[in-house]
Amino acid sequence: MQLTEEQKNCFDVNGYLIIKNYFTKKELDDFKEMLRRLIQTALVRCSSINSEIKLDMYDGKEFDEGLLKLESIDHNIISNIYDTIPNTPEFLRIVSKETTSNYINQLSNRDIDTPLFATYNRCRLDLPKDDRRNVKWHQEVFYSIPKSEFLQTWSPLIRDTTIENGSIEICPTSHKNGIANQSYDPDSNTPTPYTVEEKEIEKYHPLRTEMKLGDFMIFNSRLIHRSGVNLSKEIRFSLVGMYHNTDLESFIPPKIELTLPNLSNLNYYDEFKKN
Numbered sequence: 631m632q633l634t635e636e637q638k639n640c641f642d643v644n645g646y647l648i649i650k651n652y653f654t655k656k657e658l659d660d661f662k663e664m665l666r667r668l669i670q671t672a673l674v675r676c677s678s679i680n681s682e683i684k685l686d687m688y689d690g691k692e693f694d695e696g697l698l699k700l701e702s703i704d705h706n707i708i709s710n711i712y713d714t715i716p717n718t719p720e721f722l723r724i725v726s727k728e729t730t731s732n733y734i735n736q737l738s739n740r741d742i743d744t745p746l747f748a749t750y751n752r753c754r755l756d757l758p759k760d761d762r763r764n765v766k767w768h769q770e771v772f773y774s775i776p777k778s779e780f781l782q783t784w785s786p787l788i789r790d791t792t793i794e795n796g797s798i799e800i801c802p803t804s805h806k807n808g809i810a811n812q813s814y815d816p817d818s819n820t821p822t823p824y825t826v827e828e829k830e831i832e833k834y835h836p837l838r839t840e841m842k843l844g845d846f847m848i849f850n851s852r853l854i855h856r857s858g859v860n861l862s863k864e865i866r867f868s869l870v871g872m873y874h875n876t877d878l879e880s881f882i883p884p885k886i887e888l889t890l891p892n893l894s895n896l897n898y899y900d901e902f903k904k905n
């Protein structure tokens with residue numbers, strides 16, 4: 631599990647490293663089948679209230695036609711699938727792969743068994759021709775735990791990511807120049823209001839990555855990057871994650887609060903009490 635000097639050097643110089651064929655077929659297939667089941671369950675639920683949806687209509691087409699149908703019925707359905715994925719064991723196994731902690735520590739020049747704090751791990755679902763959740767040029771430092779030291783990861787899931795389906799774009803070497811000039815838009819309706827100025831990008835040669843399913847990218851938290859635009863007819867699925875160094879004195883773990891959308895614990899309790 632030792633990275634080569636060439637890989638470490640490449641990471642230091644360019645700010646990112648792509649490892650080919652990193653995830654096993656089993657890890658990827660288990661994830662895929664889990665997601666297929668989540669979509670099927672949602673479709674079955676919809677078919678009972680929407681006569682337009684027949685039970686086997688989306689068999690084998692869950693990842694595009696199935697999901698897009700659900701989105702056209704009610705965005706909350708896809709939003710609930712999105713919120714379910716990060717806590718499924720199949721997703722957590724991908725995020726918790728032992729080699730990942732090992733590589734992150736090697737690339738950060740720390741003991742390979744330094745405990746890491748894995749957070750913001752999720753599977754992006756980027757729908758065709760829908761740029762509402764596209765992230766403009768940014769550095770991750772302002773979107774994670776302030777003053778923390780961390781590396782970010784990114785991978786295709788379900789299928790390859792291509793220029794056409796909007797694979798992530800990066801500015802190699804941009805991590806070397808610290809925090810770039812950027813602006814904050816308080817009125818931005820997106821969850822990503824900190825944007826690096828276009829002028830900064832002129833210093834670099836942006837790379838529109840194309841990655842095969844199974845490939846894995848680790849990048850510096852100061853590397854400037856953005857979402858590509860999904861011009862294809864397919865959904866782009868991608869893994870995004872962050873691994874923080876817990877050794878650093880300034881590391882204070884965030885308190886993760888759960889929001890229960892339907893019923894509070896007290897209301898649930900009261901319901902029982904009434905009956």
Ligand SMILES: O=C(O)CCC(=O)C(=O)O
Nearest residue numbers: 765798856857858868870
């Ligand atoms: O996958 C993308 O579109 C970019 C995602 C991104 O920049 C992030 O989540 O930090």
Ligand SMILES: [Fe+2]
Nearest residue numbers: 765768770855
């Ligand atoms: Fe990002």
